[in-house]
Amino acid sequence: MFQRLLITLKGICMGIADVIPGVSGGTVALILGIYGRLVRAIRLIDLTLVGLMLSPAFYKRFWAHLTGQTAGSMAKEDDHAEAIVFLLFLVSGIALAILTGARIIPGLMAQYPEPMRGLFFGLILASVAVPYQMMKSRTPVHGLVFIAIAVLTFFLVGLRVDQSRFSHGTVVVQRVSAETEQTLRAQDLRFSATDPATMHKHDLSFDPSTDITMPAGTTSIEIPIVATRSGDDGNVPAGSIRYFLPSKFDATGWTVTQPAPLSGGADPPLWYLFVCGAIAICAMILPGISGAFLLLILGQYDYILFHLNQLVSTRSSVSAAVVAIFILGIIVGILSFSRVLNWMLYRLPDETMAALVGLMVGSLRILWPFQTMDTNGSHNTLPASLTDVTTLVTIGTMVAGVVIIVVLTIAGNRHAQAAGPH
Structure with missing residues (x-):
């Protein structure tokens, strides 16, 4: 049961990350050592699973994995049953964190933008070492993959937010x-x-x-x-x-x-919310690319959070429809993309890790804590003063982010060494 609780806690960490624009739940999964397992588990949600669920034997194996009584079993249902149990606990943690984080984190981001971005910048900067260390070989080809993905991501996160439906x-x-x-x-x-x-x-x-x-x-x-x-x-x-x-x-x-009425505000069509859900979930399972950030670029981040909060607090039928269509897009997107990603991790592991390093390095642009804004959007700058209280606090949170990842990485390595090969 401790292992199940641990998976739920890791899901909570992923869910918190998924609420924050610029931070990826996939990055957290990679840091916590469950990334490959997550991708494989999602891939096992397929037609074979549907067939197995028609058999009572599947539910016996499901219960065995749920209660930890699987010693010595090699039943054909085991892989799928274990994957469902893993996802059940992980997704429970993610959902709990998103429902809670949707109420708390946006307020913190609005009230303390520089220190919060500084914390996340430090977290992601230190996390770059995780996929790099997972590479078994490092060749010029891997270097080219890293550079290409880093440059592409750098320009992607620099895109302006779509405000065409904002009043x-x-x-x-x-x-x-x-x-x-x-x-x-x-x-x-x-x-x-x-x-x-x-x-x-x-x-x-x-x-x-x-x-x-x-x-x-x-x-x-x-x-x-x-x-x-x-x-x-x-x-x-x-x-x-x-x-x-x-x-x-x-x-x-x-x-x-306010001398004149505001104009230009419009609700997005439902098909667009479906597409946004599919795009966002693909990013959420990729380290370095934040699904929340892509929702921000697509102009739907605050819109989705608003309706999620309305659904929880007022049971609004309109919000229920918005959230349902968005979740449908998430389901379709993750089931499709996980197969591609699993193939890459199995066939091209080092190239995939090099690409993940590039994603994480390129995404640091959006998390740089010191920014100014004009009619063309926000721009990264250097702090105006190194003695300003906000600047000092921001540097402190940046260092704290690095320390958190270093401690988690050391603890994870020690746990892996203590557990030994499986």
């Missing part, structure tokens, strides 16, 4: 004192049509689409804004947006008004 418009912010020039950073500001005192975590809010500098002597300035997720509920009438949300920005002495 947009402008607000006007005013200040009492106009004595000094002041820069308003986009990542420090967020606006709402709902009073923060009564606002729920996943209620719609609006972000500036660029950093703005107010010259000395200026008391008001117009700021372009965009909704934090897709959906027609973002098309709010003029005068709706009146609140600053709590953030790093001190809004004392400031007011915000």
